[in-house]
Amino acid sequence: xxxxxxxxxxxxxxxxxxxxxxxxxxxxxxxxxxxxxxxxxxxxxxxxxxxxxxxxxxxxxxxxxxxxxxxxxxxxxxxxxxxxxxxxxxxxxxxxxxxxxxxxxxxxxxxxxxxxxxxxxxxxxxxxxxxxxxxxxxxxxxxxxxxxxxxxxxxxxxxxxxxxxxxxxxxxxxxxxxxxxxxxxxxxxxxxxxxxxxxxxxxxxxxxxxxxxxxx
Amino acid sequence: xxxxxxxxxxxxxxxxxxxxxxxxxxxxxxxxxxxxxxxxxxxxxxxxxxxxxxxxxxxxxxxxxxxxxxxxxxxxxxxxxxxxxxxxxxxxxxxxxxxxxxxxxxxxxxxxxxxxxxxxxxxxxxxxxxxxxxxxxxxxxxxxxxxxxxxxxxxxxxxxxxxxxxxxxxxxxxxxxxxxxxxxxxxxxxxxxxxxxxxxxxxxxxxxxxxxxxxx
Numbered sequence: 256x257x258x259x260x261x262x263x264x265x266x267x268x269x270x271x272x273x274x275x276x277x278x279x280x281x282x283x284x285x286x287x288x289x290x291x292x293x294x295x296x297x298x299x300x301x302x303x304x305x306x307x308x309x310x311x312x313x314x315x316x317x318x319x320x321x322x323x324x325x326x327x328x329x330x331x332x333x334x335x336x337x338x339x340x341x342x343x344x345x346x347x348x349x350x351x352x353x354x355x356x357x358x359x360x361x362x363x364x365x366x367x368x369x370x371x372x373x374x375x376x377x378x379x380x381x382x383x384x385x386x387x388x389x390x391x392x393x394x395x396x397x398x399x400x401x402x403x404x405x406x407x408x409x410x411x412x413x414x415x416x417x418x419x420x421x422x423x424x425x426x427x428x429x430x431x432x433x434x435x436x437x438x439x440x441x442x443x444x445x446x447x448x449x450x451x452x453x454x455x456x457x458x459x460x461x462x463x464x465x466x467x468x469x470x471x
Numbered sequence: 472x473x474x475x476x477x478x479x480x481x482x483x484x485x486x487x488x489x490x491x492x493x494x495x496x497x498x499x500x501x502x503x504x505x506x507x508x509x510x511x512x513x514x515x516x517x518x519x520x521x522x523x524x525x526x527x528x529x530x531x532x533x534x535x536x537x538x539x540x541x542x543x544x545x546x547x548x549x550x551x552x553x554x555x556x557x558x559x560x561x562x563x564x565x566x567x568x569x570x571x572x573x574x575x576x577x578x579x580x581x582x583x584x585x586x587x588x589x590x591x592x593x594x595x596x597x598x599x600x601x602x603x604x605x606x607x608x609x610x611x612x613x614x615x616x617x618x619x620x621x622x623x624x625x626x627x628x629x630x631x632x633x634x635x636x637x638x639x640x641x642x643x644x645x646x647x648x649x650x651x652x653x654x655x656x657x658x659x660x661x662x663x664x665x666x667x668x669x670x671x672x673x674x675x676x677x678x679x680x681x682x683x684x685x686x687x
Contacts, residue, residue: 302604302605304518304520384600384601385600385601385602385603385604386601387601388518389518430679430682432660432675433653433656433675433676433679435656436652436653436655436656436659436660437649437652437653437656439652439656439659440648440649440651440652440653440655440656443651443652444648444652459645459648459649460649462641462645463646463649463652463683466646466683466684466685467679467682467683468682469682
C-alpha cells in the first residue's frame with residue numbers, strides 16, 4: 256500500500272474512485288459521486304416519489320441522458336444512495352484493520368470512523384431509513400445482508416476485546432446490534448447546521464458505545 | 472384511583488378510552504382506535520402516498536364519510552398514527568410514577584413498559600419514521616416536542632437514580648437521548664412473526680439500556 260493511499264480517506268474523494276494513473280475511471284467515479292450527492296439532497300428535501308430525474312438533471316445543469324449514462328434510472332440511484340453508508344463503513348473497517356494494533360484500539364477507531372461516516376452521509380442515511388420500502392426487493396435484501404455483515408464484524412471485534420481481557424460483555428453478537436442502534440441514532444441527533452456540531456454528536460455516540468461494552 | 476383502573480393498561484383498551492359509565496365516548500374512542508390500527512397497517516404495507524381513504528374504508532368494510540366523521544382526512548390520520556407511540560409512552564411514565572417506589576425501580580419499570588409499547592406499536596412507529604416528512608409542519612414539531620419531553624423525563628429519572636446512589640452517570644440528559652436511540656432500535660430488531668419474539672427483543676433492549684447507565 257502506498258503512502259498516499261493510506262493517508263486518503265475514501266469518503267473525502269469520490270466514492271470508489273480508483274487510485275491508478277488513467278484519468279477516465281476517476282472522472283467516471285467523480286461524476287457518479289456528484290450525481291448521488293445531488294440526488295441524496297433532492298430525495299432528502301422532496302421525498303423519493305415526488306423527485307424526478309428532470310429535477311436532478313436541473314440541479315446538476317445536466318440532461319436526463321447524462322444521468323442514464325451512469326445509472327439505469329431513479330431506482331438505481333436510490334439503491335446506490337441507500338447502500339453507500341454501509342459500504343463505506345465496511346471499507347472503513349477494512350482500512351482500520353490494517354493500521355491499528357490492539358483489539359481495543361481497533362474497536363474504538365472503527366466506531367469513531369463509522370460515527371464520522373454517518374455524520375458525513377447524514378442525508379444518504381435519512382433517505383435510506385425513509386425510502387427503503389421503495390427499493391427493489393433484491394436490492395433491499397442485499398443492503399440488509401451488508402448491514403448484517405457489519406454487525407457481525409463489530410461483534411467479532413467485541414469478542415476479540417473480551418478475549419484480550421479489555422472488556423467483559425456477556426453477549427457480544429447481541430451487543431453489536433445495539434451498538435448499531437446507537438450509531439444509527441446519530442441521524443436523529445444530528446442535523447447539519449443545528450446547534451450541536453457533528454464532532455460533539457460523534458463524541459457522545461462514542462461515549463454511549465463504550466459504556467455499552469463496559470468501558471468509560 | 473380504583474382497583475380496576477390501576478390494573479388496566481391503556482394500550483390494551485382503545486387508546487384514550489374514557490373510564491366513565493356512558494357508552495358513547497367509549498364507542499367513539501374504539502372506532503378511532505380501529506381506524507388507526509387499519510390505517511397503520513395500510514400505510515406500513517403500501518406507503519402513505521400510495522394509500523387512499525377508499526382502501527382504508529374497504530379494509531374496515533366502511534365508507535369514506537364514516538372515516539371523515541372521526542378524522543379530518545388522510546393527513547390527520549397520519550398525524551394520529553405518528554403521535555401514538557410517544558403519547559402512550561408518556562402516559563406509561565405517568566402511570567408507573569404512581570405505582571413504583573424507589574427511583575431505580577421506577578426507571579427500570581418505565582423502560583420496560585416503553586419497550587413493550589414500541590413492540591406493540593411496531594407498525595405505527597415504522598410509519599412515523601418513514602413518513603414524518605409527510606406530516607404538517609406544526610404536527611411534526613408538536614410530536615418532536617413530545618419526544619423531547621420524553622427524553623427530559625427519562626433524563627430526570629436517571630438523575631434521581633444518581634442522586635439516590637444507585638448508579639453513576641456523567642451526563643444524564645445526554646444519556647437519556649441515547650437510551651431513546653436504543654429503544655427506537657427495537658423497531659429495526661423486531662418484526663412481528665420473525666424468529667426473535669417481542670419479549671426477547673425487549674429483554675435485550677432493557678439489558679442494553681441498563682448497561683448504558685452502568686447497571687447489569
